[in-house]
Amino acid sequence: MTFRTRLLLVFTVTVMISVGVVEWMVTSATRDAFERMDAQRDDALVAQFRKECDRRGREIARTVKGIAASDESLAIAIAPDYAPFYSQAGALASAHSLDLLELVAGDGTIVSSAEWPARFGYKEEWLAGAADWPARGAFLKREELPDGVTLALVAVGVVNAGDRQLFVVGGQQLDSEFLSTLVLPAGMHVLLYRNLETQFSPRELVDSGGSSTRAAELQPLIEQATAGGREITRTIGSGASSERFHAVPLKGNEDNLLGILLIGSSRRDLVELEASLRRNGILVASFGILVGILMSVWAAARITRPVQRLAESAGKVAAGEWATTVEIASRDEVGKLAEAFNRMTHELVEQRERLVQAERVAAWRELARRLAHELKNPLFPLQITVENMQRARERYPEQFEEVFREGTQTLLAELANLKQIIGRFSDFAKMPAPEMQPVDFNQLAADTTRLFEAQFTQARVAVKTELDPHLRPVAADPEQMTRVLRNLILNAIDAMPEGGTLTLRTIAAGAAVRIEVADTGQGLSPEECQRLFTPYYTTKTHGTGLGLAIVQSVISDHKGRISVESQPGRGTTFRIDLG
Amino acid sequence: MCLRWFAVHSVRHPVLLSRARQQAACLAILFALTHPTHAATRPHYGGTLRVEMHEAIESPDPPQSGPGMADLAGAFAISRWEAGRRAVYTADEDAAGGRPFLDAVDIQMGRSLRDQAIDLELGRADLVELGPSEARKSPAGRQMWTTAPVRVMALVFGARVDDARVREALSLAVDRAAILNVLLQRQGEISGALLPQWLSGYAFLFAGAADIARARALAGSLPAASRTFTLGFEDPALRPVADRIALNARDAGLAISVTPQSAAADARLVEVRIASADPARALTAVAAALALPQPGRLDSPEALFEAERSLLEGFRVVPLFHLPEVYGAGQRVQGGPGVSPLGEWRFELLFLEGGRP
Numbered sequence: 001m002t003f004r005t006r007l008l009l010v011f012t013v014t015v016m017i018s019v020g021v022v023e024w025m026v027t028s029a030t031r032d033a034f035e036r037m038d039a040q041r042d043d044a045l046v047a048q049f050r051k052e053c054d055r056r057g058r059e060i061a062r063t064v065k066g067i068a069a070s071d072e073s074l075a076i077a078i079a080p081d082y083a084p085f086y087s088q089a090g091a092l093a094s095a096h097s098l099d100l101l102e103l104v105a106g107d108g109t110i111v112s113s114a115e116w117p118a119r120f121g122y123k124e125e126w127l128a129g130a131a132d133w134p135a136r137g138a139f140l141k142r143e144e145l146p147d148g149v150t151l152a153l154v155a156v157g158v159v160n161a162g163d164r165q166l167f168v169v170g171g172q173q174l175d176s177e178f179l180s181t182l183v184l185p186a187g188m189h190v191l192l193y194r195n196l197e198t199q200f201s202p203r204e205l206v207d208s209g210g211s212s213t214r215a216a217e218l219q220p221l222i223e224q225a226t227a228g229g230r231e232i233t234r235t236i237g238s239g240a241s242s243e244r245f246h247a248v249p250l251k252g253n254e255d256n257l258l259g260i261l262l263i264g265s266s267r268r269d270l271v272e273l274e275a276s277l278r279r280n281g282i283l284v285a286s287f288g289i290l291v292g293i294l295m296s297v298w299a300a301a302r303i304t305r306p307v308q309r310l311a312e313s314a315g316k317v318a319a320g321e322w323a324t325t326v327e328i329a330s331r332d333e334v335g336k337l338a339e340a341f342n343r344m345t346h347e348l349v350e351q352r353e354r355l356v357q358a359e360r361v362a363a364w365r366e367l368a369r370r371l372a373h374e375l376k377n378p379l380f381p382l383q384i385t386v387e388n389m390q391r392a393r394e395r396y397p398e399q400f401e402e403v404f405r406e407g408t409q410t411l412l413a414e415l416a417n418l419k420q421i422i423g424r425f426s427d428f429a430k431m432p433a434p435e436m437q438p439v440d441f442n443q444l445a446a447d448t449t450r451l452f453e454a455q456f457t458q459a460r461v462a463v464k465t466e467l468d469p470h471l472r473p474v475a476a477d478p479e480q481m482t483r484v485l486r487n488l489i490l491n492a493i494d495a496m497p498e499g500g501t502l503t504l505r506t507i508a509a510g511a512a513v514r515i516e517v518a519d520t521g522q523g524l525s526p527e528e529c530q531r532l533f534t535p536y537y538t539t540k541t542h543g544t545g546l547g548l549a550i551v552q553s554v555i556s557d558h559k560g561r562i563s564v565e566s567q568p569g570r571g572t573t574f575r576i577d578l579g
Numbered sequence: 580m581c582l583r584w585f586a587v588h589s590v591r592h593p594v595l596l597s598r599a600r601q602q603a604a605c606l607a608i609l610f611a612l613t614h615p616t617h618a619a620t621r622p623h624y625g626g627t628l629r630v631e632m633h634e635a636i637e638s639p640d641p642p643q644s645g646p647g648m649a650d651l652a653g654a655f656a657i658s659r660w661e662a663g664r665r666a667v668y669t670a671d672e673d674a675a676g677g678r679p680f681l682d683a684v685d686i687q688m689g690r691s692l693r694d695q696a697i698d699l700e701l702g703r704a705d706l707v708e709l710g711p712s713e714a715r716k717s718p719a720g721r722q723m724w725t726t727a728p729v730r731v732m733a734l735v736f737g738a739r740v741d742d743a744r745v746r747e748a749l750s751l752a753v754d755r756a757a758i759l760n761v762l763l764q765r766q767g768e769i770s771g772a773l774l775p776q777w778l779s780g781y782a783f784l785f786a787g788a789a790d791i792a793r794a795r796a797l798a799g800s801l802p803a804a805s806r807t808f809t810l811g812f813e814d815p816a817l818r819p820v821a822d823r824i825a826l827n828a829r830d831a832g833l834a835i836s837v838t839p840q841s842a843a844a845d846a847r848l849v850e851v852r853i854a855s856a857d858p859a860r861a862l863t864a865v866a867a868a869l870a871l872p873q874p875g876r877l878d879s880p881e882a883l884f885e886a887e888r889s890l891l892e893g894f895r896v897v898p899l900f901h902l903p904e905v906y907g908a909g910q911r912v913q914g915g916p917g918v919s920p921l922g923e924w925r926f927e928l929l930f931l932e933g934g935r936p
Contacts (some may be wrong), residue, residue, distance in 0.1 A: 084715050086761045119824035121757045146822065 004304040004345050005309075008296050015292030023285040031274055034322070038244070038270045042233070045188050046263050051154075052182050056172070057138030063096050064136060067369060068157025077159040077166035083113040089114040099173040100152050108163030116146055127167050128353045131156055139172070140252045142196060149251075150175065151194040151259050151288065167202050174250075180208035187269070189263040193222045198224075200368040201299035218262060233333065234540075236264075240271045292433060295559050306334040310341055322349045351357045358429070362533075370545070374421045378414040385410045434477030435556050440511050442467040443579075444478060445504050448485040452493070460499030461492075471508045474579040480554045487547045488517040494540055495521030495572060512579035524566040532564055607622075620833045622914055626931035627694060630706045631698055634818070635663040635689035645854050646729075646922045648686065654679040654927035664688055673860040679916065680930035692816055696907070700706050700764040705912050705931070710816060711764035720910035726922040728767050728775045728901035729853045732820070735896050736812075739845045742805050744797045745833070746894035749846075750833035751794035753824050755899055762819050767902035771864050774886055776900035779858050781884045785891065785898070798832035807834040811844025820899075850902070856921055858883055869896050908909055 001009075017162035043147050050191040065074055071093065076085045081428035083106060094394045109280040113119045143152045154171030172178055179190050191212050194204040200223055202215030212218075225247035230233075233246050243264045249388035250259040279293035309326050316324040325342045328335050392403035449463055457465055483505075492502045509513040524539070526531065529535050531552040538545035555562045558578055566572035581811045612673035648666060654676065655668035668684040672892060690698070699721070709723065717723065720916050728742055734753075736746050755769040770774065772784030812821045818837070825835040841847050851868045855861045859877035866874055874886035890896065904922045906917055911932040917925050 083761045085713070087712065116826075117819060118826040121754070122763050122826075146825075305883060 003307055004300050007304055007414055008293075011296030011300060012289075012293050015296060016289050019285045019288040019292065021289075023281045027277060027281045028520070034273055034277075038267070039233075041539060042244055042246060042265050042432070045265055046248070048247075049184065049190065049263055052184070055154070056182070057153055057177075058297070059172055060098070060153055061134075062170055063098060064155040064157040065102070066157075067092055067096060067169040067170060068134075068159050068166075073157075073159045073166060074105070074161055074167060076111065077136060077164050082109075086112050086120045087117060088112045090117060093170065098170045099177075100154060101170040103167060104167040106167070108233075111166070111421070115143065118146070123409060124169070125166075126180075127156065127169070133167070136253075140174070140250050142252065143171075143173070143444075148395075149194075149196045151192070151196065153178075154268075156429070159430075176208055179206065179285060182208075186264045188263065191264065193218075193219070193260040193262065195226060205302070218245070219271040221245055221262070222260050225249055226257060229257055235267065236447040240268045240275075241538045242271065243265045255451055271557070290528045295315055306330065306338060307395055314340060315344075317345055317348070322352060327362040330396055340447055349488050366535075371425075375418065378417045381410060381414045385414075424546060431550065432480075432558070434480050434554070436475045438473035439478050439480075439481060440473050441476075441506050442471050442514060444481060445485065445506060445515070448489065449504060450484055451486070456502070459493050459496065461496055462499075462501045464501055464503045466503065467504040468506050468508045471506050471513055472511065474511070474513045476555075476558055476578060480557070483490045484551045484554050484576070485515075485517070487551050491547065491574075492517060492519035492521070492572075495519050495523075497521075500571070509577075512577060515578070517574045518571060520571040523568040523570050524564070524570055524572055529564050529566055533562070534536040580706065582873065592615040594714040594906055601684060604632060622680050624678075624680050624840045624930065625682050626933065627706045628706060628912070628926060628929060628931065630684060630686045631690040631695045631704045632686060632688055632708055633690055633695065633814075635866055636666075637663045641666055646852065647924055651684060651926060652926040655681075655684055658683070665788065674927070676927060679808050679927035681926060683836040684926055699907050699909060705909045706917065707907050708765055709907045711766045711905075713907065714766050714905040715764045722908040722910075722912065722915060724906040724908060724916040724918045725766075726775055726844050726918060727920045728903050729863060729896055730767075730850050730902040730904065731770070731773055731775070731853065732767075732817075732848070732850050732900040732902060733773070733869065733896050733898045734824070736846045736847055736894070737844070737851050740805075740808055742801060743893050744801055745805055745808070748794045748797035748801070748831055749824070749828055749833060749835075750894050751797070752789045752833065753897075754789045754791075754827050754829045754897065756789070758820055758823050759900060761900065762823060764902065764904060767900045770898055770901045771891075772881075773869075773890065773898050775853070775864055775897070778853065778856065778861060778882060779887070780880065780902075781887075783890075784884070787899070789827070791827075796833035805835075806832060807846035809838045809840075809843075810835045810846045811838050812848040813841045814850065815839070817848050824848065831896070840881030852922070854921075861886060871896060 010254075039529075072088070076082065076088060079085065085103065088201065089101045089103050091114035092103075093099070102124065103111040103113075104124050104127055105111050108125055110119050110122050110124060124166045136156070138153050138155040141152050143150050152171045153175040154169055154172055157170070159166040159168065176191055176196070179192060179489060184190060191205060191207045191214070194206070196204060196286070200219055202219075203211055205212045205215045205218065205222070208212075217236055221232070221236065224234075225232050226249070229249050230436045232244065233244060233250050235242055235244050237243055243266050246263040246265075248261040248263065249257050250261055252258040303502070306329060312322045313326045321461065322345060324345055326338045328338045328342070336450035389400070389404055390406040392400045396403070445465065445467060449465060455461075487503075489502065496502070496519050503516070503518040504518075505516040505518070528539055533548050535549040537548055537549075538547075552562055555578075557578055560576060560578040562577075563574065563575050566571060597776050605679050632647070634647075636648070637661055648668075651668050653670055654674045656671045657666065658669040659665065659667035666686040668686070670679050670682050672678050687704070688706075692708060692710035692713065695704065696709065698704035698711045699707045700718070714723065714725075734749065740746060759765060759767060759769055769787045770776070770780035770782050771787035772779065774782060776782035783801070791795065810821050810825060812818055818839070821837045825837050828835040835846075838844055849869070851865050853861045854864060858880075860875060862874055862883060866872065871890050874883075874890060877886055891898070904914075904918070905920050908917070912929060913932055914929045917929045919925055
């Protein structure tokens with residue numbers, strides 16, 4: 001991954017995170033604001049509903065008071081016998097649009113009941129208490145009906161006629177019909193749970209259309225409100241169909257919990273608003289991210305251009321163009337870096353030139369030392385032989401012939417030695433270019449090993465060949481490769497003066513080949529390994545130090561690679577990779 | 580007026596009065612004492628008496644026996660019959676007792692008691708039946724003719740209510756006094772007997788008082804399934820009574836649901852009219868109407884009592900009240916009462932104001 005790509009990624013991620021966080025914060029803050037507004041609206045709606053309920057309660061109380069104040073009620077109150085009036089409540093209730101109406105004598109005996117006409121003569125004990133009923137207004141009451149129990153909003157009116165008293169208990173059932181007559185704000189609906197049984201009963205949950213089908217989803221809220229006895233607000237459902245329900249416990253005359261009023265307001269508008277907000281937020285964020293990415297591309301390009309130039313220049317330096325420099329376009333850190341780079345390459349070039357000169361001098365010195373060393377050995381016998389021959393001519397002329405014959409043989413032998421030394425140097429200097437052809441390295445290794453059989457025997461070296469049968473021919477110069485193997489085998493024999501095992505191994509690596517020559521000699525130190533391929537370097541007491549240099553030169557000409565692995569006392573392994 | 584009715588009736592129908600007739604006559608005298616009329620009124624001929632009744636007789640022919648229309652046969656002849664709706668009788672010029680004063684009697688059937696009261700009030704009817712609540716009122720100009728308690732209101736249990744304890748529990752739970760005082764407006768009398776006291780003389784021996792504690796105890800000993808049943812009523816006017824009985828039953832631990840589907844109900848609230856002043860014949864007729872076994876020998880008051888006791892044993896039928904029939908007559912109707920203490924229609928003596936002198 002390039003620096004520009006990485007920088008672009010960093011910029012992009014930063015932009016995305018920043019835009020995302022900002023978008024989230026803005027959306028959250030806006031949603032909270034809308035939620036607060038919605039909650040305030042709900043509170044206003046609930047307050048409005050309560051006002052409506054209060055208004056209905058006052059209406060009922062006023063109606064009941066009106067009935068109590070009527071001449072009809074007075075006539076009943078003062079009548080010596082209530083029997084003729086047993087059906088009067090029904091007519092009065094019908095005339096005043098009340099669901100429930102009972103006329104109750106001062107002792108609590110029901111004179112007439114609209115909701116349960118058959119109950120005349122029964123007692124309404126709760127009325128007997130000395131309460132100021134007209135001042136109390138409307139209140140909730142559990143009412144028994146022939147077909148069950150219901151919840152009603154009732155008021156009590158009192159007719160006082162001398163020492164006689166008549167209670168007028170009238171009201172309206174809190175049922176679907178009552179709910180349907182309530183004037184509700186738009187988007188709001190009301191359900192009523194009548195807490196008339198000991199456990200939750202789904203059929204006691206009604207709305208303006210009758211029995212509600214939402215008992216299952218509202219049950220937890222109802223039970224919670226029933227248990228706590230206080231108002232709670234919960235959101236029921238999810239998404240656009242969710243609703244916020246305000247559960248209002250309804251308490252009766254004796255502070256007993258008679259019902260739970262559930263005022264629901266749809267959250268559709270809010271949810272749609274939030275969805276719209278979210279959509280717009282995503283659009284804005286996407287646009288912001290897109291712009292951010294484009295800006296990041298531009299910024300990354302601008303920032304990385306000098307660095308890229310520096311990298312390219314560094315690459316050129318690595319490729320050998322040491323004189324490469326970069327343009328200094330700014331005075332910032334990157335500019336300073338470019339300046340430092342230019343200074344570095346300049347010094348590098350100078351140091352390289354100095355190093356080359358030093359190496360060249362060192363090489364010449366080494367060559368001179370070698371030459372002197374190599375040439376000194378043959379020259380000394382030459383000098384001795386010539387001096388012997390001179391001495392024999394002057395002092396022992398009769399023996400001169402014999403001395404001369406022996407001397408010339410020695411001279412010729414030493415001259416041949418000199419010639420051989422010069423030839424080796426000449427060979428190293430004039431290494432020919434390899435003539436490439438497919439070479440079966442298994443065969444080459446076998447043939448080369450066979451050449452040294454006598455020497456192996458003499459040096460007590462056991463040979464082990466591990467040749468890979470899957471090896472394929474590889475392009476190489478067979479002559480030069482034979483020379484490489486010979487050099488390595490000779491080195492191995494020299495490394496095992498006490499004898500040992502030489503292992504020649506070939507390994508197929510796809511189309512390539514690996515050749516390993518391993519001995520069990522005394523091994524090499526890391527420093528020796530490091531300098532092993534240096535020309536004229538040798539660890540032996542004899543030799544020119546050109547063998548491994550030639551080997552490396554050949555392998556290099558074959559675009560191959562040679563390496564050495566050795567540990568003192570454990571032998572040495574040369575490894576050649578070709579192809 | 581009653582004395583006059585008795586005298587005229589005796590003259591127009593010169594037959595030997597039976598014991599029942601004698602009893603009825605006595606009742607009539609008592610009735611007459613409570614209903615004084617204008618003695619100086621002279622009868623007029625002509626006019627149609629408009630009568631309304633809540634019963635709708637669906638038979639293809641007008642009834643030939645029993646109280647009501649059948650009583651008109653001596654003085655009037657049927658001239659128009661619309662089953663269940665209307666019947667018109669015209670005066671029989673050749674009637675044995677002489678031509679009646681009225682030209683015709685036009686009877687509207689199937690009219691509710693409330694509608695009848697309204698029609699009487701508005702002058703659309705001359706003679707109507709009155710319900711208990713209307714009977715308590717006495718607007719100016721209205722005449723009210725009340726018979727002896729000739730209807731027995733009773734609970735009749737079907738085969739499904741097979742546990743006598745259930746029937747007895749309900750019998751004990753019913754607060755007859757409250758029903759009589761309020762719903763029936765004290766029209767009639769509480770009774771535990773099939774025949775009214777005035778007819779049998781021993782009705783007081785049959786208990787009719789409520790005993791809610793015993794009713795609860797009985798109901799408490801019953802399995803839950805048998806404590807629940809339905810109560811039907813034949814006449815919609817009986818609905819309030821049925822509802823009150825259901826409420827009383829609830830207090831005793833019985834669950835009764837009231838239904839207008841009388842035929843399918845487990846128990847029924849019925850009214851049976853006593854058409855005869857002869858206790859034996861009346862008991863036989865009542866037993867037949869209530870699908871009770873026919874009583875055996877009824878030749879003595881003791882046998883009659885024993886037969887009735889036997890009929891009521893097991894509480895298959897629980898008598899509740901004996902009720903009179905109450906008629907309201909308009910101001911222009913003269914010559915009444917046109918109804919005998921036994922509830923027989925005696926319209927041949929009636930005449931209308933404004934007719935031919």
